[in-house]
Structure formats: structure tokens, C-alpha cells
Amino acid sequence: MIVQKKIMGIVVGLSVASLVQAADVGNVTNAMLDNTAKNPASVLSFGMGTQGQRYSPLTQINDKTVAKLVPAWSFSFGGEKQRGQESQPLIHNGKMFVTASYSRIFAVDLKTGAKLWKYEHRLPDGIMPCCDVVNRGAALYGNLVIFGTLDAYLVALDQNTGKIVWKEKVDDYAAGYSMTAAPLIAEGLLLTGVSGGEFGIVGRVEARNPMTGDLVWSRPTVEGHMGHRYDKDGKASDNGVSGTVNKTWPGDLWKTGGASTWMGGTYDPQTKLAYFGTGNPAPWNSHLRPGDNLYSSSTVALDVKTGQIKWAYQNTPNDAWDFDGANEFVTFDMDGKRYGGKADRNGFFYVIDATNGKLQNAFPFVKKITWASSIDLKTGRPNYIAAGRPGDPTKGEEGKKGTTVFAAPAFLGAKNQMPMAYSPQTKLFYVPANEWGMDIWNEPISYKKGGAFLGAGFTIKPLFDDYIGAMRAIDPKTGKIVWEIKNNAPLWGGVMSTAGNLVFYGTPEGFLKAVDAKTGKELWKFQTGSGVVAPPVTWQDGDTQYVAVVSGWGGAVPLWGGEVAKKVNFLEQGGSVWVFKLASK
16 A cells, blocks of 8 residues: 655655554654653653753753763754754754754764764745744654745655655745744644744644644634644634634734744643744734734644644733744643743743643843833733833824834843743743843834735844843742843853753853853853854763754844844854763763
8 A cells, every 4th residue: 555645746655664664663652752851862852842841850961070071073064054053953763853054954873973864955045034044943753853944844854864755835935934943743743833924924833644744733823814624635624713803903904913833832741732822913013903913922722632722821912012922831830730931022921820821920031121011910911111112103204104112122032032941950940031122113014925014113222231141040939030140142042951950051152051050150161163042952872961052153133133233243153063971081
């Protein structure tokens, strides 16, 4: 029997025998994915576990031994296609799978650092990623490694050979759609989001059969759009509406409403829910779209099997500052209950009941917030500062722009794509925060397919002379910042915590650092040769613990950073992955 799959107009025959090979030793199963956070021999998912805690139980590298950490090997992505490298490696069956800029992926031998294979996706000339040509990682399932591309395709490759098993077009890159996030595997389904909110796309979460790429369900994240379930023949049936048309969106703006799910999601086996953050509503000019604009700038909790939204919490209703809400929702235990922590781009840290979406606590994790004074813990809504919203262009100079305001945080956020970590050992979150503001004003705008759909102008500025970035240890129960480490440049790389009382993170200046998880004292650092804007991982092979991080300066800061970009224009690009272990005696 042959299973036929159409790939780019070519019918590829897959024998049942070849599909059964996925059951051989090395096959990634649901049970393995649910347990990966506790299994130190591998890293099978983005977030070092589907919950996204980025915590390892390994202790060989600890606060006493980390000073002896030395490079084991380094691997270059090569070529001229450098730019931002935001990828988190996956570790499985003797291989590292790591994505790179321009929709590339490599398989590397874990012991030697030798390249086993490379797949380079063929990109059209007209791709329109908003925030650099990045890719944040892949997913593993069966004998496949699966990742998204800048022209909005999903590609599944054989882990051993790098050969294409299936390829599916998600949407039209010419309309602004792209894919930059690592896919998520939950309950045997492949869950993905879409990027492109700055182009007036419509955000959604999709579930697919990871072995074939076939759609199971699709759930839009703009109220008014229809969700669908799909049968085995690909026929769609209604899956409920995201909401009442025009209830929280005026006119026709819901049709191009943004709310992209560009950072992907997390999944908690305890709650059986997948959590996706949603981006800014489109356009940025909030005066064109009065109302809450559901489900933009929110967290949505989805039933994995059906795609139904079980609950949603909106962090920034009627977002006027491009604060998004796409930041990761990291589940954890506190006082005998399951909560989720979210360090939002808008400057507030939220603690939310992971089962029902009820707000438990919300507090600032940056020094200056101008758009709201606080979050009302009873209603869950922000207490807006009216003077902090950019002005209505129709009430300014005719046909030009509205009143300019200074807003903090800047639109790049108090925390952007760089994932935080949580340690059940210290019960602290480790958040890479940034202190900056912006002059922002609104302008007239109309939608044009494939064109930028902002209706705003801006200039980003640092708030303080001595630092922009700050690594902060935050107590989710009290809201207290337990310690912080200031950094001259913005922090744009992710964080990892370990049972060895360590926190690892990278800086744009090129360092991978290890600090004491309880005090923040710096214990070790290494210069990687380019800025680190990616999250580190760790695993154990035999009796040796390793740490790895991708190095390569880029991302949104040098493209959108205004005065801040000028401060860091001396930083060099790169493209490599570094692996470390303790020096032998």
C-alpha cells in the first residue's frame, strides 16, 4: 500500500513500511514529549518541555563547577545568509537539529559537531518578514523534524536523511503571511501559528496530523472569523465563530485584524490545554477600531482535540502601542494550583489560573509604564492613562497625523521574543527585560494587500544612560524583583535555569553567561563572537552534561530600534552554534 502526498505539484509515494519505520528506535512519541522536561538525555521540544519552563534537573554543571566550562565544539551555519539567529536547538538520538536564518535547518552529530545534513528552503524574492529573516526552531515527532518557513510553508524532513517527507503551504506570503515560530506537538497533533500582523493578516492556530501535514482544525484569533474542523478527505465543517461580528471590532477592520500567533504556543499535560499568545490588532491606529478588538493582544487557551477556545485573557484591550500579547504562557505550580506566568510586552507580568483564565496577580516588571497605571485584579482590565494614548489623526492637522506622545515601554516591548525561564527549585521566573520608550503618533492608513498596515510612526529611545537590558529574577507570588543584572545593550536572547543553581542567558555583546540563580552573581561567561539572541539548552550524554547556544546578532532591534539601533550598530553578525562541557581533569 502506498500513501500519496502532493508536494509542490509532485506526487511523492510513501510506502506503509517507510511510515512504520517511525516506530523504530529513535521514534519520538507523545509520552516522550510529555516527559522531555524531566529527561536529561534529550531536548525534544521548544521550551525544553511543552510547558515552556526551560528548566533542567541536571546538576553536573553547577554553581561550584561552572567556572570550568569550556567549548566542546562549534558549528558554523556558513554562507552569506547570516542575520538574526534566534533558534533553540533540539537534541535527540545522537543528533542536534538546529534551524537558522533564511529558513535553513541542520542536523549535527552531537559528539563531533560534524554536519550530517542540511536542508535549505527555496524562498521566493518577495517574502515580507516584519522582523528579520529568523527562525526559532523545529518540532520532533516520529522520525520527522518539522519547521516553518518565511514564505509560510511547513516542511517535514526525515531525521536521518534530511529528505522531504511532506510539505504544506499554510498561507500566501504575498499577503504578508510568514512562519518564524517553532511548531508545538501536543496530544499527537502539530500546532502552529502564523506571523505577519504588521501586514493586516488574520492570526490563527492550526492543528495538523504531524505525519502527513493534513489539517485537523483551524481556529482564527480575530473575533468574527470562522473556525473549521476537517475530515479525512479535507472537507471543512464549521467549528464555531470567534465571536459576534462587529461586537468588538467596527466596520470591516476585523477582516484584516492582525492578532498573529507569531511566537507559537505551550501545552500543559495537566490542564490538557494549549496556550497561544496573540499579537497586535491591525492597524496600530487604535482610533480606527474602538472596542476591545478580541482576541488580539491576548492569551487564548485551546482544547487541543477540537480547537475550541476554552478561555481567553486580553492583556491590552484596544492596543494602541503594538504591545502584542504573543509572549509565552509558562505553566507552573503555586499554592497547590496550576498557574501560568506571562511577562507581556506591555510591561506587566501576569499570573493567571491555567485552568480557567482567572487573573491572580499582575504587576510591573519594568521601571516605567505610561499607558496604564495598574491592572485591576477584580476585572482583569488595565487602568488606562488617557494621555498615554497617541492622538487621533482626524483631530490633528488635517490629513497628516495625530498628537505625538511619549510611551513606555517602546513597541519592541518590555520583553519580546526572548523566552523567560522558571525554576521550581527557586520558585522564581528569570525574565530578560528591556527599559526603553518611544515617541509615537498615528497617521491615516488604509489596507492594501501585502503592504505595511500600521497607521503610526515612532522613534525608540533608551530610558537610562547606563543600561537598556536587565535580567531580572521575579517572584510571581509577591511581584518582587529579587535581583537584577543590568546590560548596556537590549537583551534579546532567551534564558535557561538548572537544578545546579544556575541561570544561563546571552547578550548582544556576544557573551553566554551563567549566574547564581538565587543571587544573580556572575559565575562564568564566554565570548561567542557575535550577539546571542537565542535561548540556551542543556542535556546529558553518557556521564557528561552539555550546554549549547546559537550565536548570531540580528532580529528586530537593528531593523526597528531607532536611537537604540544606533547604539548597537557596532555589533557583528554571525551564524553558529556553540556547545560546552566541563574541562576534563
